[in-house]
Every structure is written in C-alpha cells, then in structure tokens.
Amino acid sequence: WRPALLMGCGVLKPRIVCGPLGARRVQQKVSLLLTMIFLFTYLFYCLSGSCCDSQPGVRSAPAGLSVAPGGPSYSVSLATGGEDSLPSGSAFGRKTFPQAIIVGVKKGGTRALLEYLRVHPDVRALGAEPHFFDRFYDRGLEWYRNLMPRTLEGQITMEKTPSYFVTTEVPERIYNMSKDIKLIVVVRDPVTRAISDYTQTRSKTDSLASFQALAFKNISTGTINTSWSAVRIGIYAKHLENWLQYFPLSKFLFVSGERLVSDPSRVMERVQDFLGLKRVITDKHFHFNETKGFPCLKKPDRSGAPRCLGKSKGRPHPNIDRDLLRHLKDFYRPYNMKFYQMTGQNFGWD
Numbered sequence: 001w002r003p004a005l006l007m008g009c010g011v012l013k014p015r016i017v018c019g020p021l022g023a024r025r026v027q028q029k030v031s032l033l034l035t036m037i038f039l040f041t042y043l044f045y046c047l048s049g050s051c052c053d054s055q056p057g058v059r060s061a062p063a064g065l066s067v068a069p070g071g072p073s074y075s076v077s078l079a080t081g082g083e084d085s086l087p088s089g090s091a092f093g094r095k096t097f098p099q100a101i102i103v104g105v106k107k108g109g110t111r112a113l114l115e116y117l118r119v120h121p122d123v124r125a126l127g128a129e130p131h132f133f134d135r136f137y138d139r140g141l142e143w144y145r146n147l148m149p150r151t152l153e154g155q156i157t158m159e160k161t162p163s164y165f166v167t168t169e170v171p172e173r174i175y176n177m178s179k180d181i182k183l184i185v186v187v188r189d190p191v192t193r194a195i196s197d198y199t200q201t202r203s204k205t206d207s208l209a210s211f212q213a214l215a216f217k218n219i220s221t222g223t224i225n226t227s228w229s230a231v232r233i234g235i236y237a238k239h240l241e242n243w244l245q246y247f248p249l250s251k252f253l254f255v256s257g258e259r260l261v262s263d264p265s266r267v268m269e270r271v272q273d274f275l276g277l278k279r280v281i282t283d284k285h286f287h288f289n290e291t292k293g294f295p296c297l298k299k300p301d302r303s304g305a306p307r308c309l310g311k312s313k314g315r316p317h318p319n320i321d322r323d324l325l326r327h328l329k330d331f332y333r334p335y336n337m338k339f340y341q342m343t344g345q346n347f348g349w350d
C-alpha cells in the first residue's frame, strides 16, 4: 500500500487507478476542488456586494474629501468641504441614493446635526461632504451612489453638503434624482452666520480684509455688499424660493441652529420624527461642555469623555462694531420676515 499511497492512491478509494495515471487523476480532482472553492468564495463575495467596489472611482474621494479610517471623526477642515471619513461600511447591505440630505446652510450647525444623527442605528451617513450636486455632477449618478455607505433594510442613507442650499442648479438636479427626498436646512441668524463664515475664511487666509470692508460697499451710507458670499448666503428667503419651484414645503425640515446648541435633544426629536425614525437619540446622549460652550455627544457606555466637535467648530468670532451689526440686522430683517412667513416658523433673529 505504501507505494500506492505515494503514487496518489488512497486506502479508502480502492477503485482509483494506481501509478502515474492515478496520481494525475488525484491532482485533477484536487485542482477542480480548489477551483470550485475559489469560485464559490468569489460568488459569495460578489453576492454580498463587495466586488463592485473595485470599479474606477468608486472608493476614490472627490477633490477636497479627506479619507480617514472609519467611524465618525470630529477633525474637520471645512473650507474645501473635506472632513471626516468615508464610511468603513460592512460588506453587507446595498448602496442607495440618499433618502434625506442636509442641504444647508454653511456654518448653520450642519456638522453637529449630522454627527448627532449618526448615533442612530438606522442612519448611515457619508461623513465627508460629497459636493455632488454642485461640483461633481458631471461624474454621474452612479458615481454618487457608489460613494454612499451600505445600508440594510430599514436604514436610511444620508449626506450633508451645506452649499447645496445656495446653488441655483441643485434643486432641479436633486429633484431629477428623487422627488420624494427629505431635505433638512439648518438655519442660523444670518448676521452671526456671516461672521462665522468670515472667521473660517480668515483662519485660512493670510491678510484678509476686515469684516466691515468686505460686508459693506460703502460704510458711511451703510450699503451692504450683497455680492459677498458671506452676506448672500444669509438671504434664506431668496434661496428657498428657488427650491420651492421643485419641492413642496412638506419635504423640508428647517432646524434652528441656535436651538441645536441650546436644546439638542428636543431638536433631535423633531428631526427623528421628520425622518420617520424611532426616537433613539435623547437627552441621554448629550452633555453640555462648559469649556467649549457647546453640547458634546456622550459615549453610549459612559466610558471616557464625551465626544465634542473639533476646533474648527465653535471658533471665537471677532468683535464687530455695533453700528455695523445694526446695519446688517436691518438689511436682513425683511428677508428674515419673508423666510418666517414661507416656513411658518419664527426663528427669533429680530
């Protein structure tokens, strides 16, 4: 039996021909078995959706998107929209178009809202801002869908790109993707928002002109420079008019950026209701950090310090002359009133 075994014959397979022919047959069977194992493994891998990820551009982030290891990260650098991670994602589930998007506004509190939502087990959100509908639309809808994290049945896909709210072409483009999408707009007093916007630009630009030099065409007459984006973004009523040509008001949720700071759990109740989610995020999830002056997320198991947003959120603002602030307030007042009327909500900025 020993020579027979060496030649590829088994004790339990007496019908196998011994000698060189038997060895070849055994070799053939082994390679057939290995091929089948490989094919089944690949088939299973593809059924779980993983093999699609190697398509060109699927995992590559758009310009300005930083890719970091998975999970929500609070290191943010937002002038380019680049921050956080692309989702690590499980190998299971499907990549779908978002059912809800935080479309604005820049410096409104959009990062805080998205990070709070990511605590919810039924929310899967892209960490970075994809800027698809304003900057990368020519890459096509499949490119966009492939950026999304995988979702299981019952989970919703989300993203946030605050510049969508003020980009004229975006409402029509989103409408063409989905008429049923839910749209969230975090709004903040347009004067504070403009100063926040300016503070961010100043943190990245050497020798930037003063706020008043940029905000006013003529300081003595108090004429506002509406072509400066930091001013223009705050004319919410004007931007909303454009959106309402495509979506009814019922598709929107307007979130007060101020209340998101002062009462995050109540705001999150509204947001979860609007998204049709179970109220999982409650006051248990928040801790007000006195040093930072903002709410931070508590770790679910209470271990370790609460997670606060990074240094680029909650920057100290420069002092602006009171008269200039009054001029700006006066400028925004009629637009704010119109916005309150359109949304049926008084945000209390006046």
Ligand SMILES: Nc1ncnc2c1ncn2[C@@H]1O[C@H](COP(=O)(O)OS(=O)(=O)O)[C@@H](OP(=O)(O)O)[C@H]1O
Binding pocket: 078, 079, 105, 106, 107, 108, 109, 110, 111, 112, 162, 195, 196, 197, 199, 260, 261, 294, 295, 296, 308, 309, 312, 313, 314, 315
């Ligand atoms: N929890 C918490 N922590 C820190 N900051 C918070 C928080 N909630 C709301 N905010 C406010 O969010 C402002 C930044 O808004 P955005 O995240 O929309 O900015 S961005 O458009 O994405 O750059 C940011 O503006 P600044 O204070 O001017 O930095 C904050 O006021």
